[in-house]
Amino acid sequence: MPSLKHLPATATPDEVLKVLAQDAAVIIDRLMTPDFLNRVRTEIMPNVGAAPPGRDDFTGRLTTRTGARVARSPACRDLVGEPLVNSATDAFLAPFCDRYQLHLTQVIRIRPGQGAQVLHRDRLAWGGYLQRSIEPQLNMIWAVTDFTRENGATRVVPGSHLWEDGRGAHEDEIIYAELKAGSVIIYTGSVIHSGGANVSGADRIGINITYSLGWLRQEENQYLSCPPEIAATLPAGLQRLIGHSMGSYALGYFSPPLAPGIGPEIVPPETLFSGEVKGWGDDLHANVSKWGA
Numbered sequence: 001m002p003s004l005k006h007l008p009a010t011a012t013p014d015e016v017l018k019v020l021a022q023d024a025a026v027i028i029d030r031l032m033t034p035d036f037l038n039r040v041r042t043e044i045m046p047n048v049g050a051a052p053p054g055r056d057d058f059t060g061r062l063t064t065r066t067g068a069r070v071a072r073s074p075a076c077r078d079l080v081g082e083p084l085v086n087s088a089t090d091a092f093l094a095p096f097c098d099r100y101q102l103h104l105t106q107v108i109r110i111r112p113g114q115g116a117q118v119l120h121r122d123r124l125a126w127g128g129y130l131q132r133s134i135e136p137q138l139n140m141i142w143a144v145t146d147f148t149r150e151n152g153a154t155r156v157v158p159g160s161h162l163w164e165d166g167r168g169a170h171e172d173e174i175i176y177a178e179l180k181a182g183s184v185i186i187y188t189g190s191v192i193h194s195g196g197a198n199v200s201g202a203d204r205i206g207i208n209i210t211y212s213l214g215w216l217r218q219e220e221n222q223y224l225s226c227p228p229e230i231a232a233t234l235p236a237g238l239q240r241l242i243g244h245s246m247g248s249y250a251l252g253y254f255s256p257p258l259a260p261g262i263g264p265e266i267v268p269p270e271t272l273f274s275g276e277v278k279g280w281g282d283d284l285h286a287n288v289s290k291w292g293a
């Protein structure tokens, strides 16, 4: 009988990776402290309350999705930079890229009456163009409310990252990620999963924060979701994570306006905020989770 493994908040990145290799999903219990969770909840709820429902069955007509978490919520910035998930992401994606990046930040609120979302792999965001041997992303859903089978807990098919294309899941292969508020489920872009049906009387609220290879297009356009005037105020590590950094030696440079006769013609994007001119990709392979470094 398949199941989802739970690790404590004290787990190491190695322990996380070991479970991911086998199941492609793992739960970390109560990784947010109660105070942190309260701060997150207080900051997101005004935005969540104002969000419109989805426009189709995939996004969910009784589901709301609220993005731009980095621009709109300092507590969500801390979630984006949480050390355990960043170290695990860095290690998980390192075989496939020089640098990982922020891919998506979205509060997902599944309202009472919402049916189950169709089972899918998140890597389909890039169509079918990526070879299966490449793992393009690592995903988190942070539980803001408890997740229960009744209120729409994420449905996951452990081990399905190894299945051939076209193999569907039987009902008894689907596990419900029942989470206490403050816990997080980590899952790869290759595992079959979906939002569950909410047959309870209350909302299920989670924050989906995902990371991807630095050479892929981000699901949420971070340059528009977090405009430069806000990005300029962020710690350097977070600026790099949202994309103001080279994705590899020759990915992501820009040409700033030149003063007549002076200035570099093309520079790495972090120059926009720091003024410092470095070689392209000088700090690639740096652990971008080390904020302010």
Ligand SMILES: O=C(O)CCC(=O)C(=O)O
Pocket (backbone or CB within 6 Å): 108, 117, 122, 141, 152, 153, 154, 155, 193, 194, 195, 196, 206
């Ligand atoms: O909300 C959830 O539990 C999962 C949602 C999901 O998988 C998606 O929207 O891609």
Ligand SMILES: [Fe+2]
Pocket (backbone or CB within 6 Å): 120, 121, 122, 193, 194
């Ligand atoms: Fe998904």
